[in-house]
Amino acid sequence: MATTLQLYHVSEIPSFFHELYIHRGYRHPRSSVRSCLRSCFYLHNxxxxxxxxxxxxxxxxxxxxxxxxxxxxxxxxxxxxxxxxxxxxxxxxxxxxxxxxxxxxxxxxxxxxxxxxxxxxxxxxxxxxxxxxxxxxxxxxxxxxxxxxxxxxxxxxxxxxxxxxxxxxxxxxxxxxxxxxxxxxxxxxxxxxxxxxxxxxxxxxxxxxxxxxxxxxxxxxxxxxxxxxxxxxxxxxxxxxxxxxxxxxxxxxxxxxxxxxxxxxxxxxxxxxxxxxxxxxxxxxxxxxxxxxxxxxxxxxxxxxxxxxxxxxxxxTSSEDLTKLNNLCNGAGLTNGKSGHHLIDRQLTNDVSRRSKLRPHVE
Missing domain, CATH: 1.20.1070 (Rhopdopsin 7-helix transmembrane proteins)
Structure with missing residues (x-):
């Protein structure tokens, strides 16, 4: 069982999870229910x-x-x-x-x-x-x-x-x-x-x-x-x-x-x-x-x-947000489905990629 809770800087997480003027202390944007429950006993934002x-x-x-x-x-x-x-x-x-x-x-x-x-x-x-x-x-x-x-x-x-x-x-x-x-x-x-x-x-x-x-x-x-x-x-x-x-x-x-x-x-x-x-x-x-x-x-x-x-x-959701999600999930070992975290929604990834190809100027 982990004894610490990994936290992230605002630059590492997708913009959807940003809070104004808050830079540190963000939890993983694909946290499991168990991880969320455990997090109430750790200091984060x-x-x-x-x-x-x-x-x-x-x-x-x-x-x-x-x-x-x-x-x-x-x-x-x-x-x-x-x-x-x-x-x-x-x-x-x-x-x-x-x-x-x-x-x-x-x-x-x-x-x-x-x-x-x-x-x-x-x-x-x-x-x-x-x-x-x-x-x-x-x-x-x-x-x-x-x-x-x-x-x-x-x-x-x-x-x-x-x-x-x-x-x-x-x-x-x-x-x-x-x-x-x-x-x-x-x-x-x-x-x-x-x-x-x-x-x-x-x-x-x-x-x-x-x-x-x-x-x-x-x-x-x-x-x-x-x-x-x-x-x-x-x-x-x-x-x-x-x-x-x-x-x-x-x-x-x-x-x-x-x-x-x-x-x-x-x-x-x-x-x-x-x-x-x-x-x-x-x-x-x-x-x-x-x-x-x-x-x-x-x-x-x-x-x-x-x-x-x-x-x-x-x-x-922008392609930059998806890149950050991929980096976070890969860094946390969330590619094999064995973690309590949720993987990135593949349909969302495909849809955003398709949208980016059709409208490359839109983020």
């Missing part, structure tokens, strides 16, 4: 990304189980929106951790890993909206057209968020890709948080005396910071190669977003307990069904993008 979401996922699972028993969420209809929120809150760091762990199996697996990551974020968005609607809605807006339309718009936002975030994976690195990716997450969040913003601006003294508002406000600060960190690529932008293993922006983004999620969970729980007399009579009976519907529609969307992958990978 995804190790901290994995653990900063895997540990919170385990904690959130513990919270989900304990809250179900403590607050009778399964049997009390008033607790069902909180149950939906806690499930979605547990799913998104779990999907993220697994995506960062297994994204080096192949190009197709990398796409699917992050498709599932975006899937979970979409579910988290609708789960958050369901909980806001059930526990945190302003008293002045209860039974208004705004409350009646809130969940419907949140469903549309969650679905569009998933479509747009998946679509960005087919775009080249650049400002347009970054803007669309940020918008796909920012728009649903900004809409979902509107009820709390209204309470913060127009709420009365009694509303502010409830402990949940403090956590909602602080969560908004963490959300702003996480968006800033994610979009800026700081600090690695200032010193490429220095923060490859520890300290890169995506790791900081994970930490800050988890802190914000914890505050959101705490504020939501306090609203559930302290505002029951206000909110219990206004619970819609279909809120959980909306979350199930989003899961169903997202599965259809996921299948659509899955069917696009072969063509997208062929179009984006």
């Amino acid at each position: 995804e190790t901290v990304n994995f653990w900063t979401h895997f540990i919170p996922a385990v904690f959130y699972l513990f919270v989900l189980v304990t809250d179900c028993y403590q607050y009778n969420l399964l049997l009390d209809a008033y607790g069902l929106p909180m149950l939906a929120y806690l499930i979605s809150m547990t799913l998104f760091p779990t999907a993220s951790a697994l995506a960062h762990l297994f994204n080096t199996i192949s190009e197709k697996a990398r796409h699917m890993c992050f498709f599932l990551d975006y899937f979970a974020l979409s579910i988290f968005g609708i789960g958050t909206a369901i909980a806001y609607h059930a526990y945190s809605f302003p008293v002045a807006l209860i039974s208004t057209w705004w409350q009646h339309l809130y969940l419907l718009v949140a469903v549309v936002n969650a679905l569009l968020s998933f479509v747009l975030s998946c679509r960005t994976r087919f775009l080249d690195h650049g400002l347009r890709k970054k803007m669309f990716r940020i918008l796909s997450f920012a728009v649903p969040y900004l809409f979902d948080v509107l009820p709390v913003c209204y309470r913060a601006i127009h709420g009365d003294v009694v509303d502010f005396s409830l402990g949940g508002m403090h956590y909602h406000v602080r969560q908004s600060v963490f959300a702003f910071l996480s968006a800033l960190i994610y979009s800026s690529h700081l600090p690695e932008r200032l010193s490429p190669g220095r923060f490859d293993i520890i300290g890169q922006s995506h790791q900081l983004f994970h930490v800050v977003s988890v802190m914000g999620t914890h505050d959101l969970m705490t504020g939501m729980r306090m609203d559930m307990l302290q505002r029951r007399q206000l909110m219990d009579a206004h619970q819609p009976s279909y809120s959980i069904l909306l979350m199930v519907a989003v899961v169903g529609f997202n599965l259809v969307i996921l299948y659509y993008f899955w069917m696009q992958l072969d063509g997208v990978i062929l179009k984006s």
Whole structure:
């Protein structure tokens, strides 16, 4: 059994696996499942990304189980929106951790890993909206057209968020890709948080005396910071190669977003307990069904993008990328099929070679 994990420089691996301003610490782009699992115990440029979401996922699972028993969420209809929120809150760091762990199996697996990551974020968005609607809605807006339309718009936002975030994976690195990716997450969040913003601006003294508002406000600060960190690529932008293993922006983004999620969970729980007399009579009976519907529609969307992958990978793979893959696989002894790694797809090699002969000026 190997005692070390071989890592690669950005110049050695295909461009599809590159991360902006990260130069070292890349794993083999044809890693096996076993190799990926083993890699979480070694330092590479995804190790901290994995653990900063895997540990919170385990904690959130513990919270989900304990809250179900403590607050009778399964049997009390008033607790069902909180149950939906806690499930979605547990799913998104779990999907993220697994995506960062297994994204080096192949190009197709990398796409699917992050498709599932975006899937979970979409579910988290609708789960958050369901909980806001059930526990945190302003008293002045209860039974208004705004409350009646809130969940419907949140469903549309969650679905569009998933479509747009998946679509960005087919775009080249650049400002347009970054803007669309940020918008796909920012728009649903900004809409979902509107009820709390209204309470913060127009709420009365009694509303502010409830402990949940403090956590909602602080969560908004963490959300702003996480968006800033994610979009800026700081600090690695200032010193490429220095923060490859520890300290890169995506790791900081994970930490800050988890802190914000914890505050959101705490504020939501306090609203559930302290505002029951206000909110219990206004619970819609279909809120959980909306979350199930989003899961169903997202599965259809996921299948659509899955069917696009072969063509997208062929179009984006250059002969230089194939040369790098060949060199890596030959260097790792992956030519006889006995390794746990996957060999280069022969059909992809033939298709890229044929494309290069037909259009030699295209890379």
